[in-house]
Amino acid sequence: MNNNRHTLKALLIEDNKDDEDLLIRELRRHFKVTYQCIQTLAAMQLAVSKTHWDVILCDYKLPEFSPDKALEIMRDHEDVPFILVSGSVQEDIVIDLLKLGVHDFISKDNMGRLAFAIKREMIEANNRIQHKIDLDNMFNMTIMAWGKAMELRDVYTHNHTSRVTDLTLKLTHLLDVPST
Secondary structure, three states: OOOOOOEEEEEEEOOOHHHHHHHHHHHHOOOEEEEEEEOOHHHHHHHHHHOOOOEEEEOOOOOOOOHHHHHHHHHHHOOOOEEEEEOOOOHHHHHHHHHHOOOEEEEHHHHHHHHHHHHHHHHHHHHHHHHHHHHHHHHHHHHHHHHHHHHHHOHHHOOHHHHHHHHHHHHHHHOOOOOO
């Protein structure tokens, strides 16, 4: 085993033990893997609340659960790649699920694409996260620049923005307000 491989945290939504084994075997060819396999809505809610997953692999045909319900749970975690892995599903259903937020579809008879899809989706997820961070930083820099520009116009308000910011940060720390 190559120790330089990324340890992948995969949440599997699968009801068939043979298909679960197939997925894990394929993942282990390319990644060190930690995983959890679930089959119900309640189990998914618990798994998502306790762990940040690198990828979610979801079967289409489940007796007590469906991909669209799983996507609803993942609305607040849309940076986590959600890949539909199924043996038989109609193309129009796949298209509808892609519109709802599925990132990719892998047929169980074409598992050779799985590792590539996961790696591509993880890169895209990291790019989305970095983009959000960059936008947040640009927003903060813009606000600070506006504050400085306003202070330059009036000598009586010199450093006012900095003082208000410092006091606000101290107050949020005292009140245990989480930072963004």
